[in-house]
Amino acid sequence: MVSMRFEGLDPTKPFVDATPMTRAPRISDLPALAAVARETYGIHNPRYVRLWSADPTIEGTQPDRRFFAAPISQLQPHDVPPELTLVPASSVDHYDDAQRAYDAVVAAHPHHTEEASLQDRDDLAESADEGFLFDIVVDGDWAGYAAGVHKPEDALGLPAYVVREMILAPKYRGRGYGRHLSALLAQALPDHTRILIGTIHSANQGARTAALTAGRHDIGGWLQLPLPQA
Known part of the structure; x- marks a missing residue:
């Protein structure tokens, strides 16, 4: 079809x-x-x-988004730096900071606009209302957002929380924090019998590596078959 x-x-x-x-x-x-x-x-x-x-590549196609998932019970934080924590966020007061973080990544890597973008403010506010939005905090300072959502239509029919947002401010990148965020978010969500699932563009090597290092698995995704343009 x-x-x-x-x-x-x-x-x-x-x-x-x-x-x-x-x-x-x-x-x-x-x-x-x-x-x-x-x-x-x-x-x-x-x-x-x-x-x-299920295969990440087929000759003649181009990469698109892949689904990375794991049971929350298996996503246990290990060796988390003591200065790195997740704190429940009751509002999206740092939304403009998050947008600047995305803008900084795009300025350094223009192709990033095709791979990821900041979630809408209203969507993050919805996650905050449901208790699924968290401030990433480093040494007491805001360092980014991590957010989930209970959205069955984006969960491949699985009993899952979907990763809605995961962004670090530029000054906190390159410190190895990214590989801990999936597990920290998973353990912060209320129902540990569920799965944590989310999409990452195949070209977003940093996010893919962080997800895999955290213990999430590539369970399939999309490929693009280019069509001639009129």
Whole structure:
């Protein structure tokens, strides 16, 4: 089944979603998938077909987002620096600081805009209201946000909390804090019988390494099959 989608509801970024499929896509399937997408939705000039695959790469496709997950019971913090803590946040008072943190990353790595962006203020406020937003604190100073959300539609049908946000301010990057954040967030959430799951772009090597080091696993994700542009 194929359907028309738009990245972030942006009409200038159309793509075709190919799902569900009865089996994993193969290289031999790609020409037929591209032909169906062009025939069905060519009027929108979609940029690519998005495919789900357990494999991180298929020849002829480009990387997209991957799902990283683990049971919260297995995400136990180890060797956390004593100055690093998570503190429940009752508001989004540091939202502008978080936006500046993202802007600093984009200034240094312009491609980052395609890999991640700061969650909407209202979304983080919702997490705060539910008790799922946390200030990352280093030596008593605000250093970033970590947030979860109970959003079944983004959890692949699993009993899971979804990682909604994880951002460190520039001055706290490069200190090895990132690898501890998944476990700290997991243990701060109320129901430890659940799974912690979230998406990370394949090109975001730092975030992928931090998630894997924390004990989360790549359980599958999307690939992009480029389509010729009119």
